[in-house]
Amino acid sequence: MRILVVEDDDDVRFAVAATLRGAALAVDVAADLPAADQALRVTTYDCVVFDRMLPSGDAAAYVRRMRQEGRAVPVLFRTARDSVADRIEGLTAGGDDYLVKPFALAELLARVRTLCRRTAIARPPVVRCAGLEIVAARRTVRRDGVLLTLTAQEFAVLETLAARAGAAAHRAELIRRCWDVPTEPTSNVVDVVVSQLRRKLGDPPLIHSVRGVGYRLQPPA
CATH class of the missing domain: 3.40.50.2300 (Response regulator)
Known part of the structure; x- marks a missing residue:
């Protein structure tokens, strides 16, 4: 937001x-x-x-x-x-x-x-996906019951991806919703944060690249 x-x-x-x-x-x-x-x-x-x-x-x-x-x-x-x-x-x-x-x-x-809430994408109170649990109101994230420590930027990106229910989020949208300062859509800032998120979330991977678009959060195939 x-x-x-x-x-x-x-x-x-x-x-x-x-x-x-x-x-x-x-x-x-x-x-x-x-x-x-x-x-x-x-x-x-x-x-x-x-x-x-x-x-x-x-x-x-x-x-x-x-x-x-x-x-x-x-x-x-x-x-x-x-x-x-x-x-x-x-x-x-x-x-x-x-x-x-x-x-x-x-x-x-x-x-x-x-x-x-009047303009934000509807977000369920709790999102669960392959052992991942995101509680938006508390800003907490757990994977297989283990509480993860995320930066504000990482949480904002993860929450935005979770709101898509498996649909892809474009890099430009992630930048608009999650970054404070003007950032070029061609910048790699989103990729850097997603890389950090993937490392913290562990395996099996939940954040998947969508060629030419951005990323989506979904269970592994």
Whole structure:
């Protein structure tokens, strides 16, 4: 899942992005509305987290225009404006959720995950495949009962492959959903992570190459 964080304060932007990345979410950042607009027009996001009051303007007005253009990406506003009228204004403008400062980063993460379910590929709570068990909510992976230690990147790739139920995932899709920074689809970053996953998952192999496409997760023949 890919998230856009729009925040002008460097420290807050770093903290929010770090929290989301720590939960295996791919994150892009923007410091103002023009940068956010550019990112939204070239990249598909599962959720956008806006600081409502930015030096470049009120994000609620921007979201209202975005909705008028037919763009439906889920939006979470973060703001110090905590009156009932302010919350109603933000939701009426097209926001899907409204988090008042100060807030716990854990709560922000929970709210972002909830919004992402609207655009994410449906994922079963537990995936089992030839001794492999993936529990998405706990972010745990076991093979033949043994708990495996995966990096956030490895887990994100494995979870995306598991959601395909045997269908292939294109390299470009894996990059879009699992990498924080712009990466060329021709890069070998996906191959490197898949190689690490294969080593950790052990035999018999579960991740199979699909020539000219990418990879799929399926039981051995």
